[in-house]
Amino acid sequence: MNHSKNISRRTFLKSAITSISLPIFARNLFSAPASKMIYHASVGGSGMAAADLETITRHDFVKLIAVADVDINNVKRWKEQYPDIKVYQDWRKMLDEVKEINTVNVSTPDHIHAPAAMSAMQLGKHVYVQKPLTHDIYESRMLTEVAHKKRLVTQMGIQIHSTLEYRLAVRLIQDGVIGKIKEVHSWSDKKWGDMDPLPDRTDPVPPNLDWDLWLGVCEYHPYIANGYYHPGNWRKRIDFGTGTFGDMGCHIFDPVFKSLELTAPITVRSEGPAPNKWNWAINAIIHYVFPGTEFTEDKTIPITWYDGDEKPPKDIQALVGPMPGQGSIFIGTKGVMLLPHIAKPKLFPQDQFKDFVFPKVQTANHYTQFLEAVRDNGKTWANFDYSGPLTESVLLGSVATRFPKTTLEWNTKGLKFKNLKDANQFVRRTYRKGWEIKGLS
Numbered sequence: 001m002n003h004s005k006n007i008s009r010r011t012f013l014k015s016a017i018t019s020i021s022l023p024i025f026a027r028n029l030f031s032a033p034a035s036k037m038i039y040h041a042s043v044g045g046s047g048m049a050a051a052d053l054e055t056i057t058r059h060d061f062v063k064l065i066a067v068a069d070v071d072i073n074n075v076k077r078w079k080e081q082y083p084d085i086k087v088y089q090d091w092r093k094m095l096d097e098v099k100e101i102n103t104v105n106v107s108t109p110d111h112i113h114a115p116a117a118m119s120a121m122q123l124g125k126h127v128y129v130q131k132p133l134t135h136d137i138y139e140s141r142m143l144t145e146v147a148h149k150k151r152l153v154t155q156m157g158i159q160i161h162s163t164l165e166y167r168l169a170v171r172l173i174q175d176g177v178i179g180k181i182k183e184v185h186s187w188s189d190k191k192w193g194d195m196d197p198l199p200d201r202t203d204p205v206p207p208n209l210d211w212d213l214w215l216g217v218c219e220y221h222p223y224i225a226n227g228y229y230h231p232g233n234w235r236k237r238i239d240f241g242t243g244t245f246g247d248m249g250c251h252i253f254d255p256v257f258k259s260l261e262l263t264a265p266i267t268v269r270s271e272g273p274a275p276n277k278w279n280w281a282i283n284a285i286i287h288y289v290f291p292g293t294e295f296t297e298d299k300t301i302p303i304t305w306y307d308g309d310e311k312p313p314k315d316i317q318a319l320v321g322p323m324p325g326q327g328s329i330f331i332g333t334k335g336v337m338l339l340p341h342i343a344k345p346k347l348f349p350q351d352q353f354k355d356f357v358f359p360k361v362q363t364a365n366h367y368t369q370f371l372e373a374v375r376d377n378g379k380t381w382a383n384f385d386y387s388g389p390l391t392e393s394v395l396l397g398s399v400a401t402r403f404p405k406t407t408l409e410w411n412t413k414g415l416k417f418k419n420l421k422d423a424n425q426f427v428r429r430t431y432r433k434g435w436e437i438k439g440l441s
Contacts, residue, residue: 038062038374039100042107043091043116045069045078047231048130049107052157053078055367056105056128062371066101068094070213071206071230089210091116101125103374107157109234110241112216114139115437121146122438126153126374128367131250132242133384133391138428139440140395141415144388146439155370155380156387158254160342162369166255167361169345172337173259173295175359178347179334180297184256185304185312186328188248188341192235193275193282193308199224217431236279242398243280244307248326249394250387252341256303256328257390261293264412265393266300270400272310283308286397297333305397320348399426 038061042053045067057064067078068091075087088094091112095101104120105128106113114134117127121143133156134140147154160166173181202222205211211223214230218239227233235241256262265288272284288303306312316331317323324340336348347353364381373380392412400408402423409418417423431441 038102038371039065040103040105041066041068041094041098041101042078042105043068043094043112043120044105044107045074046071047107048157049074049105050077052105052107052128052130052367056371057082059368059371061375062103066094066098070211071209073208090213092119095119095123095125103128103153103371106130109214110135110246111218111239114143114440115217115431115435117143118146118437118439121150121152121154124150124152126370128155128157128370130157131387131391132246132394133250133387134395135240135242135246136427136429137392137395137399138415140388140391142440144384147384147388153370153373153380154384154387155366155373156250156382156384156391157366158250158382158387159366160251161254161258161382162364162366163342164361164363165339165342165344166258167363168358169255169337169339170259171359171361172345172347173330173332176295177335177356178330178332178337181260181295181301181330181332182297183302183304183331184260184328185306185316185331186249186252186256187306187311187326188244188252189308189325190244190248191282191308192241192244192247192280194233194236194279195273195276195281196279197276198278199228215432217429217435217437219432238275238278238280241280242395243275243284243401244282245284245286245305245394245397245401248307248341249305249397250391252326252328253303253305253394254382254390255339256330257393258386259330260290260295260301262290262301262303262393264389265290265303265396265410267407267409268396268400269407270397270402270404272401272404274402274404280398281401283310284397284401285310286400288393288397320346399423402426 040062042049064082064085066086067075068088069075070089072089079087103126106116107130113129117129120127203225205223235247267289269287273281275281284307286305289300292299292301319336320338326341328339330337338346370380372378408423411418
């Protein structure tokens, strides 16, 4: 049953969701009974948080009761729209004081994802967390383990995972339409990096912004105005964001990961430039080798990521013709599939597939799916059991960029690199004093 009101389309979702039909599964131990309201709170009030809240609050069975944002200006619109809600700058205080909360969306800069989500889960709250799930690999592993142990409903904000475009791509690969997969090339033309040094200045902090709260678990950085960190360019900064790969890798790698049923990579190697002390680089080329699966030709499969100005080799591009700005190319034993981000997959050679009839696939509204799972109606498709390992694999690529032209061997069970001890310092960050988080510190 679809409980949502008329939901406006997110601007980046370019095609309609065709179905919100969900299977019924066994009751979740911590789910709210279907007859009761879901009392929701948000960590974040603008940008992606606003987009998340606009959709979540359109559901008849959701009541927004609290919003926290380090920039107090960002909560004003929500207080005007929902006069009864409680507003905070400190999300920790919100979680401590508002006991009625059932669900929380965490829609903040990357470095706050794990601290806020873990804090909510430790209190038994179900969480919807934006991508990438975390800033660091260790954080992803811990969130996955705690969510699984507590049997909480979770969802990562890779919305296209539930839509026609990506669901269809997964179906085509797993149906063997282009045969066993030999290699995959994925890319994004975004440039979330900055090779310039840190500006040598300290600017006054705006009165509406709590800069210490914005920094959160990170070590102190002087405030720099004109958007250097807040509200948008934090993605470029090593301590706070995860670069282009962190921003788009969890989206674009998602159908690759899902269709091939990938686990953890064996090795990862960066051929692109290294970041500087403060900022991520651009123009990455990152080579992964994953264990093979029933959907791959060999016992291992190479997956390559490109961003910025880098693209797959010309001979690979020639297989599909004009290249979209973002997407993936799957090379199979019987054909090739181009999956643009975000559009219907295309099969090549065109003459070979000119009469091919695309199968029907089940789709869903990603947000509705999360909320219905909290109400015992089905389960989420991008829960942390899936999105945690996906995020770990993406973040391994970010670590590899720090060691160009070095093949890093990954021990996923031990959560460490086998052949380069210096790389292990980037698996887990140390939270600054006063910001210890149960389950992470």
